[in-house]
Amino acid sequence: MIAALAWRNIWRQPIRTALSILGMAFASVLLVFMLSFQFGSYDTMKSSMLKISDGFGQFQVAGYKNDPEIDKVIIDPASLRAELAQFTAISASTARSSGFVLLANGERSFAAAVVGIDPVNEPQVSTLSTLVKQGRALTARDTNSIIIGDGLARNLRLSLGDPVTMLGTGMDGSIAADVLVVKGIFKTGVAEIDRQIAQIPIARFDEAFLMDGAVNVVAISGDDFYDIENLGAEMRDIAVKHGLVYLDWAELQPAVKSAIALDMSTAMLMYATLVIVVVFIILNTLYMSVLERTREFGMLLALGMKPAQIGRLVWAEMIFLSLLGTGIGVAIGIAITAYVQSVGIAFEGLDEIYAQWGLPSRMYPKMTLFRVLIGPGAIVVAISVLGVIPYRRALGLEPVPAMAA
Amino acid sequence: MINPIVRCRGVGKSFGSGELVVHALRDVDLDILAGDFATLAGPSGSGKTTLLNMIGALDRPTSGTVEIDGQSLAGMDKSGLSELRLHKIGFVFQAYNLVPVLSAQENIEFVLQLQKVAPDERARRAREVLAEVGLEGMGHRRPSALSGGQQQRVAVARALVSRPSIVLADEPTANLDSATTTELVGLMARLNQELGITFVIGTHDPRVMDHSQRHIELLDGRIASDTRS
Numbered sequence A: 001m002i003a004a005l006a007w008r009n010i011w012r013q014p015i016r017t018a019l020s021i022l023g024m025a026f027a028s029v030l031l032v033f034m035l036s037f038q039f040g041s042y043d044t045m046k047s048s049m050l051k052i053s054d055g056f057g058q059f060q061v062a063g064y065k066n067d068p069e070i071d072k073v074i075i076d077p078a079s080l081r082a083e084l085a086q087f088t089a090i091s092a093s094t095a096r097s098s099g100f101v102l103l104a105n106g107e108r109s110f111a112a113a114v115v116g117i118d119p120v121n122e123p124q125v126s127t128l129s130t131l132v133k134q135g136r137a138l139t140a141r142d143t144n145s146i147i148i149g150d151g152l153a154r155n156l157r158l159s160l161g162d163p164v165t166m167l168g169t170g171m172d173g174s175i176a177a178d179v180l181v182v183k184g185i186f187k188t189g190v191a192e193i194d195r196q197i198a199q200i201p202i203a204r205f206d207e208a209f210l211m212d213g214a215v216n217v218v219a220i221s222g223d224d225f226y227d228i229e230n231l232g233a234e235m236r237d238i239a240v241k242h243g244l245v246y247l248d249w250a251e252l253q254p255a256v257k258s259a260i261a262l263d264m265s266t267a268m269l270m271y272a273t274l275v276i277v278v279v280f281i282i283l284n285t286l287y288m289s290v291l292e293r294t295r296e297f298g299m300l301l302a303l304g305m306k307p308a309q310i311g312r313l314v315w316a317e318m319i320f321l322s323l324l325g326t327g328i329g330v331a332i333g334i335a336i337t338a339y340v341q342s343v344g345i346a347f348e349g350l351d352e353i354y355a356q357w358g359l360p361s362r363m364y365p366k367m368t369l370f371r372v373l374i375g376p377g378a379i380v381v382a383i384s385v386l387g388v389i390p391y392r393r394a395l396g397l398e399p400v401p402a403m404a405a
Numbered sequence B: 001m002i003n004p005i006v007r008c009r010g011v012g013k014s015f016g017s018g019e020l021v022v023h024a025l026r027d028v029d030l031d032i033l034a035g036d037f038a039t040l041a042g043p044s045g046s047g048k049t050t051l052l053n054m055i056g057a058l059d060r061p062t063s064g065t066v067e068i069d070g071q072s073l074a075g076m077d078k079s080g081l082s083e084l085r086l087h088k089i090g091f092v093f094q095a096y097n098l099v100p101v102l103s104a105q106e107n108i109e110f111v112l113q114l115q116k117v118a119p120d121e122r123a124r125r126a127r128e129v130l131a132e133v134g135l136e137g138m139g140h141r142r143p144s145a146l147s148g149g150q151q152q153r154v155a156v157a158r159a160l161v162s163r164p165s166i167v168l169a170d171e172p173t174a175n176l177d178s179a180t181t182t183e184l185v186g187l188m189a190r191l192n193q194e195l196g197i198t199f200v201i202g203t204h205d206p207r208v209m210d211h212s213q214r215h216i217e218l219l220d221g222r223i224a225s226d227t228r229s
Helices: A002-009 A014-054 A077-084 A150-156 A191-196 A202-208 A225-230 A232-241 A254-292 A294-303 A307-343 A351-356 A369-386 A388-395 A399-404 B048-055 B078-088 B104-114 B119-132 B148-160 B178-195 B206-211
Strands: A057-060 A090-105 A108-117 A132-135 A145-149 A163-169 A175-186 A197-201 A217-222 A245-247 B006-015 B022-032 B037-041 B063-068 B089-092 B166-170 B199-202 B214-219 B222-228
Touching (some): A014 A307, A014 A369, A077 A090, A077 A217, A077 A232, A090 A150, A090 A202, A108 A150, A108 A191, A108 A202, A145 A150, A145 A163, A145 A191, A150 A175, A150 A191, A175 A202, A191 A197, A197 A202, A217 A225, A232 A245, A254 A294, A254 A307, A254 A369, A254 A388, A294 A307, A294 A399, A307 A388, A307 B078, A369 A388, B006 B048, B022 B048, B022 B063, B022 B222, B037 B048, B037 B206, B048 B063, B048 B166, B048 B199, B089 B148, B104 B119, B148 B178, B178 B199
Parallel strands (some): A108 A197, A145 A175, B037 B199, B037 B214, B089 B166
Antiparallel strands (some): A090 A108, A132 A175, A145 A197, B006 B063, B214 B222
16 A cells, blocks of 8 residues: 555656656666776776786795796696686686796897796687787797797897897706797787797796796686686685695786776765765655645544554655666666677777776776666665655654644 | 543643643533534634544643543554544545545545455445445546545545544535535535434534534633534
């Protein structure tokens, strides 16, 4: 009875109701789209950065991240990878080793990090092989090949087919020296990577640095970033079993995590302001409609309706109106966001800035139930909670003064 | 001895305090008996509406006691008074006071809904009472689609549908034209005679008083006369 009466009551003033619904719907559309877009951008940012080289997670010896010495190794990467293969969410894993070397071309030499990679598995974990702009990526047949960042190639004045001398320190402290041939030059857009990183086949690395089958890192990837994130506890258990540590995306890219946290805190302040403004505007309108009906509430009390029932009636009107407004907003917001999710938004002119972060120039919102419902849900919850104000007013009504109002 | 439906003893009601106190009712003793068709008359400010509010459990006396069907209002909380009004008292107001978003039939059923009567039973009784007030077939109309007289008939039907112990009407004809007034008073008198429903009507309309069996005159908050015809 209360629900049916509340539903009809909200349509007494159709224009006022329509305006209230429009206000909430507009705010909901904004919240659905902006939250989906913002979190979608974060996903892109995390995924892009991690896919360039790190992968979505890594197994290492404790302390390797902050002090990457070549002798901090995973002795038996094969058994670790075999165990990781049991997880369906993990689409690929790959072993890597890296060492700090001096690369030289004639009289020119530069310090660089040489990474030994598995040419078969690495492309399933990182996108670096797709960013080769000259020549080609490493293949399983390569032996003495090297691919280098374009900044490094420029500094060393190297071109495809040129020999490059590598001088470093092996795992046992002996000199690791080799002569390699440039087969590809990559450009990630991330200046640090392009100036400092080179890749060689892991078998060649193993031989040059006397690794004896050990590696420094096992990196993993998956089809869905969040599936891997959700495996964190299990990955840590496996790491402990192997005497290692597991680093998730936030530990691999703390700068990205901090940037996201900063951006999110300012954005959340804006969303909260939007919700608060909308809620108080709507609450004011609804409270006015309650005040206007004091006389009618007096009559209902006279007929035998209890004050609490009138309070619930008013409360139900508020909840109906907020559900209607946010429901329409969510529906429109989903439609708009789904469209933009399929075509993306291009940020023309920002390509270079985005590229420095390994980001594409076209960004896509990404909807999840949480992102769609959290903003409009906050409006509904706030209005429902603040509905206690007119509810309490109804509780205090007395029939005679109310009818005289 | 017949037990009265309403029993007022030494009822007083004052508003304000100190030098500004207004005594709306003073030491009123009154019994309303089952089947009474009583009018409550008096000049403006004589205390008619205040007394109706006491009898209707809408307000509490400052002094004295009010009992309705043997139940004293003293000590009852808001919820208890609501229950009492819902089950024992029907109201007809000067301004009709129908719920505008409900149809005539729904307005009548509303009281039964509050009493948690089953839907089929509600609909049947609402149709019956609509027929009793001469509005058969008009139950689907919203109040805005009814004339003043028709709205007041719906209000009477709403007051009757729960078969209350007493129906209280405060100036029910004040907004009606002469013909509609005669029609409405005739209806209430007929319902009183045929169904034995007790009516107390606050009015200063002589056409209403002409139909009453009992005439109570109030003056300055006191009962000046109480006569039966």
